[in-house]
Amino acid sequence: MSSEWGKKLHISIFGESHGEGIGMVLDGLPPGEAIDFEELRRFTSRRAPGKDKTSTPRRETDKPHFLSGLLEGVTTGAPVCAILLNENTRSGDYQKMQSLARPGHADYTGFLRYKGYNDIRGGGHFSGRLTAPLVLAGGIARQLLARRGVTVGAHLLCCGAERDRPFDPVSLTERELLLAGERPFPTLSEESERRMRETIEKARLSLDSVGGIVECGALGLPAGIGDPMFGGVENVLSSLLFGIPALKGLEFGEGFGAALISGSENNDPFYMDGETVRTRTNHHGGILGGITSGMPLVLRAAFKPTPSIAREQQTVDYRAKTDALLSVQGRHDPCLAVRAVPCVEAAVSLGLLELLL
Amino acid sequence: MSSEWGKKLHISIFGESHGEGIGMVLDGLPPGEAIDFEELRRFTSRRAPGKDKTSTPRRETDKPHFLSGLLEGVTTGAPVCAILLNENTRSGDYQKMQSLARPGHADYTGFLRYKGYNDIRGGGHFSGRLTAPLVLAGGIARQLLARRGVTVGAHLLCCGAERDRPFDPVSLTERELLLAGERPFPTLSEESERRMRETIEKARLSLDSVGGIVECGALGLPAGIGDPMFGGVENVLSSLLFGIPALKGLEFGEGFGAALISGSENNDPFYMDGETVRTRTNHHGGILGGITSGMPLVLRAAFKPTPSIAREQQTVDYRAKTDALLSVQGRHDPCLAVRAVPCVEAAVSLGLLELLL
Amino acid sequence: MSSEWGKKLHISIFGESHGEGIGMVLDGLPPGEAIDFEELRRFTSRRAPGKDKTSTPRRETDKPHFLSGLLEGVTTGAPVCAILLNENTRSGDYQKMQSLARPGHADYTGFLRYKGYNDIRGGGHFSGRLTAPLVLAGGIARQLLARRGVTVGAHLLCCGAERDRPFDPVSLTERELLLAGERPFPTLSEESERRMRETIEKARLSLDSVGGIVECGALGLPAGIGDPMFGGVENVLSSLLFGIPALKGLEFGEGFGAALISGSENNDPFYMDGETVRTRTNHHGGILGGITSGMPLVLRAAFKPTPSIAREQQTVDYRAKTDALLSVQGRHDPCLAVRAVPCVEAAVSLGLLELLL
């Protein structure tokens, strides 16, 4: 199975980059939840392309059309289906690469998996465009979480060698959590934005691209959510997050850094803060044994550089089975991690809502 | 749901550290597969405690008792149930910590999740001991994979600041892949073993512990396995791997490193190697778009230091809601990442078999 | 979860009777399967309303709009989404019954389940109209089955007290199996058609309705498909079939009749028919131990009479919590079992394809 996920909250994503339309079905939402469409538009617009030079010039209105599950803007409890029609597609760009595998892309593996029948225009079902329905579904989940006191936010922690200030995992505030989402560029600091924009522009001008790391946090999660073993918060979130194209690494709390330090450093001392159990540090990232501790949830997701670059690259023609050279034309973000920030928030929101329901 | 996983191959793990027994049910194995019990014993013994000073002195024979699914050592196609009886438990050690939360452990979160009814003796269902049935199931899966030409192996890449030589993701050999598993300590180099043993011993003597990173590879996977979006190889493996206690980070191929380099560096050029499509580098770790490329699969899993340390730590009594001090007694590995090596191999084997079936 | 089903082949159905549209996402179809749209139209038109006096006068073109998963009429392997826009809805009819529970309907139970937020216009998500996307998905599955040598067909075995000739479970032919689907009324015999039409017309004229039994068969299924216990053919099919509104009973092979006869009568003697194992009788309906035997698959599904009848009925106002009287207006089939015939074929086709993949 490819594009469906979830037990209590179930999402099914469909569509291909240059097909008629893309969309999602979200089943299991509680009835009686009012959707704030203006807030949803704000959230999804953070992923939308074409805003400035950091992203692909492909412009799409990406206005969702809700077919079901809502009555006067309120969930009925039946599955919500929303579709986005594909406009402004320029399939011509992709004609000449019919069977040239773009390095770093799923062209070759998709060809094998689907025996050559997959729609390769614009990456087809593998396209980053498929994150639009994910962000739409996640945006709905995020509103339901907010109503339950849970706030999810993210920012671009790293872009190449440049680094934003990290979330403080102990005293993270809602304001800090939501800050990057309200800025024109998803960093916490203006200085990071300036340097990251330079990095991206430099990559773009050299017909290249750059990777990045998204840091995501959640506040307000009740302690005691999740299950041991395969039902842990990490398992649930990772099974969703790795569905975002180009995500190649994921860590919770101290993550890979925990391997370098000693137990006495990494263990977070518990203490009573009035009636509440808290920890003085938060290397555990809000999860112990797969279950929330009540401390802020913190995770980081690493994104590879956009594989579509205009430079000439060595590749193969996978039908002709010959070596070849390729310069990827078309319109591509020089740093897909920028627009991945709301994607991470969306996936985390869906996962947390599944765990909370 | 906590302790069950899988669609075509389904595993259900049960048991608590100091209960009567632990075990697993593995459903969906093809019929007619002979199990090599001696090989299985060798594999599971790599996880077994009590071998030397790098692990807990708790000794267990961990001899599995197969109740079903095998007839004269060959799978019947019906579910395989194997149990391990708990012996040599010393629950007394845990008496005094009845409601003191061990920092870095799931005592407090488990208390909340299970409303105080969970068996906390030895960590109960959260105990690292529950990896024994996982390794048993994975050991069976690993044999079925080997029969299909797929080899899975891992080693301890990092232990604190010490580092083993990494797998070469392009020209990884079966010999290299299996090397650490055949050595008394799971590194590729003897020099790394010496230095890591020193690091661990130093931690032990200072009543502390140390973390580590396990690198795992797989050779022989056919290209074209996996699905896009939520059915990708990364999604499937991560949903299992985060079930191993203390695992806090996971990366595939270049992983977090990919965020630091440019697209022109990270993209792996394709070329024809005779009739086979290969890549000259392997930053993608054998997975593109969630689907295997035919190049070696490479992933790394970060483990936090063993949270149980003998040093006095600040904590709370979560029933009395008071601050407290705690020195964890009992028998614990100073570096759980050592014994995590076969756990990672087991989880990866189960995941890959699910994808292959 | 309500409206999604399946493991290898996954279907998600969405929509409400008088909302913007209904549809389905079908994930897991193999790539490279050409869809015969004309054949699909013929199949779905068998369910479409408005053909004659046996069904509701509501007319709908029910022309599906495929958004994804097909390229030039051939499956790509990505999820297929098809939508049907709702036209010709007359919500006014339902205004006055805002909180009067129609006897035999899900108005009251839906009100409770969805806390009053469900869309009750036309039955909302509970409407028989939601079988349109089911039939569409099943029509696709049916074509893939046909390509694999499996034929699925059904007929109206009973309508009230009238009875069509039953399928011969031993020597069922493809011609007999498909016969009812090609006739204007879904019986095998013209005489049954005549008598059933009379029964239905009589019910209609007396402002009443009548129930029926659909018999469904499948030929060409390979022997050895299915699993024991919860993975049996009966389990898989029943979990789908009970999703068809108004279906209240289901039996395989001899079914309820088997309770009345002796083992020596009910056991089907095996014999060799050349190289093929067959049974002389087929009380087992082609399934033994949940697994296909190679004999024709035969099942029967009982449908209750259409609950919407124009006669005055006692009911309650479930908001006001008062007794009330109700005459259901609107347009309704006097015998929904007629149009249920292709619904049963569709559900059986989806279930068998899931089992075969």
Place this chain on the structure above:
Amino acid sequence: MSSEWGKKLHISIFGESHGEGIGMVLDGLPPGEAIDFEELRRFTSRRAPGKDKTSTPRRETDKPHFLSGLLEGVTTGAPVCAILLNENTRSGDYQKMQSLARPGHADYTGFLRYKGYNDIRGGGHFSGRLTAPLVLAGGIARQLLARRGVTVGAHLLCCGAERDRPFDPVSLTERELLLAGERPFPTLSEESERRMRETIEKARLSLDSVGGIVECGALGLPAGIGDPMFGGVENVLSSLLFGIPALKGLEFGEGFGAALISGSENNDPFYMDGETVRTRTNHHGGILGGITSGMPLVLRAAFKPTPSIAREQQTVDYRAKTDALLSVQGRHDPCLAVRAVPCVEAAVSLGLLELLL
């Protein structure tokens, strides 16, 4: 997948009739539920063989051994594993039928499905003996339901042509519901018992067997439980119930009878009974649109006659591919429907608990 079921409450059943042992893992039980082992023993003993001439003379203590998930008889929230060791097996009886397909059994279909590797001794994983862990799990579920005010009970409604008095679906009492389970033979009336025992004894003496129908009811279910379409109460229960060997038909409420009557007869008029919405009749069997109405749940399950009969039958040797004659030796119930009564209660209890959690 064969032998696992469920989403929130998950059951995995393992074992083969003449293997080392059988058992089940039940995952998802809430923590803090005390198990009444004496009550559990009473319940499982209703399924146990060897009590009198209506069942097989094979005697088994069937004392379950709980390995996990319980601490001092109270659920911990971790998976409960219980095993039953196989004793008193007489595999010799089955030696001569090594490849003779017993008519009405899964010998031949199991041979195909498992490519000849399945354990055929005593029916292996297809044996009715595998209902023992189902009844054990269901017995636990039944206690949890009782604590939530839900009572599940069943009786043998038909045995061949003999008929017990049916449950009154409108005014069913808890006393009537539990009556058959407390009697030595599972009927409501002593007269039915007498006649059914005669029927069974007659079948036994003529080396034959007889089928039966089990009627099951549930009281106390809150209204509003279940989901539309594939998540309905009927879907959930049927996907479990068809896992009971020899079950060939299933109906809810009026079931097949509804096909024969008119809508005005079948529709159940709603009325206010004080503050409670009830229906005057209960042809809907407590389920409307897949969702509970608050009226008693009533279903009937048809069981075929025991296929193992001592009479000589025609069959085939499925390895040699030749015709053959067979008289089934061994010990078999002349009417398996008698012992199926608690099996139905168990499956219904598991399904209802899944729906309630």
